[in-house]
């Protein structure tokens with residue numbers, strides 16, 4: 001009998017311990033589920049916060065871009081520019097260029113030949129192309145030359161010229177070695193502004209495009225951008 005009691009007693013305790021083990025495992029599983037859920041929830045919150053922050057940041061970036069554009073537009077508009085004395089617009093007649101003694105595709109003016117490109121290139125590529133034709137990018141020696149180019153080039157387009165800032169900021173030079181201080185300058189109002197200085201800056205000279213035919217004024221632009229260009233060589 002004693003052994004029977006003992007037997008029953010032992011069976012009971014086994015069941016109890018199995019049950020308690022089951023309960024324990026169940027609890028652990030629930031805990032793991034809860035932990036997983038919390039983790040997933042945290043991840044979702046993190047994603048949402050990142051998304052919101054990203055949207056806010058790109059909105060702010062766009063706003064800053066817009067402000068910079070507005071300021072730069074204001075600076076390049078002669079009427080609202082309060083710095084340097086605004087240059088008067090000089091309106092010109094269109095001129096049909098003549099080839100003269102210049103090569104195919106080139107036009108002649110006062111002892112020089114000019115190639116007005118119809119394709120675009122970066123400033124360095126444009127200069128390389130001009131050099132391959134035994135010339136160089138346009139060097140504007142006087143206002144007559146600038147007016148001639150303004151009369152024969154496309155009114156609305158910008159063109160690279162042989163003006164470059166090679167050393168320090170503000171030290172402009174002509175590609176053929178002509179002394180920059182010996183030639184008249186025709187910077188557009190507010191230029192050179194080295195706009196977007198945080199990225200590449202603007203270290204190459206170009207002629208600005210306009211809505212109406214007038215004397216083309218100068219602008220400094222990012223040398224890595226592609227524009228049409230004008231080559232010059234001795235006739």
Ligand SMILES: [Ca+2]
Nearest residue numbers: 139140141232
């Ligand atoms: Ca020249």
Ligand SMILES: [Ca+2]
Nearest residue numbers: 194201202203
């Ligand atoms: Ca510059």
Ligand SMILES: [Ca+2]
Nearest residue numbers: 193194202220
């Ligand atoms: Ca500029």
